[in-house]
Amino acid sequence: MKWIFLFCFLTANLLFSQKIIWKEGLKLNWSNFKSNINNQRGTNVVAYTNCGWVYSVVRSTNPKSPVKVKIETIFNEYQSWKDAKKINDYVLGHEQKHFDIAEVFARKLRKKVQEKIKTSGDFNKNFQNLYNKILSDYRRFQVSYDTDTNNGINEEKQAEYDVKIAEELDNLKSYKAS
Structure with missing residues (x-):
């Protein structure tokens, strides 16, 4: 009986999943949109990626107790759109980079949390400000990415960002989700 419940739970979770968690080497495909x-x-829009982070916290009411913060980068399938008549592999690469950028900034947030938040008191005092600062930087970077690459149309700028994003992921590799 327990196995049937577990099988049904896992099957339902798989079928109705709305999020993809970022993992090294995982590539989006058009069926994810x-x-x-x-x-x-916009009539010129080919695709739209909805991604970001979720976090969970295990903490105590005692401000001196250790705290554990888990941050995951997610892609929201049912909030990401594509124009099936206009899509191609190049556009998919541009959209993948939006997801990768989200992971870059999740790693920056993990780094700040690791450096500055050790206890429940630290979390209560510092987390929201750290989160808001990284979120603001993340949003600005996403806008710059689309502006500078002209939503991926400028292939030279897209190639520059591809390298920059890969370097950032590598520079922050010690802050991958565990």
């Missing part, structure tokens, strides 16, 4: 709505409202 499941939204039927172009929330960017």
Whole structure:
């Protein structure tokens, strides 16, 4: 009976999963873009990636107790859209980089958390400010990425960002999710 429940739970979780967690080497494919709505409202938009982070915290009411913060980079399938008539592998690469950028900034957040948050008191006092600062930097970088690459149309700039993002992931590799 326990195995049947576990099988049903895992099957339901797989079938109705709405998030993909970033992992080294994991590449998005067009079937991951499941939204039927172009929330960017532009006729020139080929695809839209909705990604970011989620975090969970295990802490105590005692401010001196150790705290554990888990941060995961996610891709939201049912909030990511594509125009099936315009998609190609090059555009998919551009969209993958949005997901990779989210991981870069998740690693920056993990680094700051590791450096500055040791206890529940530290979390209560510092986490929201750290989170807001990294989130602001992340949003600015995503906008710069699309602006500078002209949403991937400028292949030279896209190639520069591809290298920059790969270097950032490598520089922050010790802050990969565990």
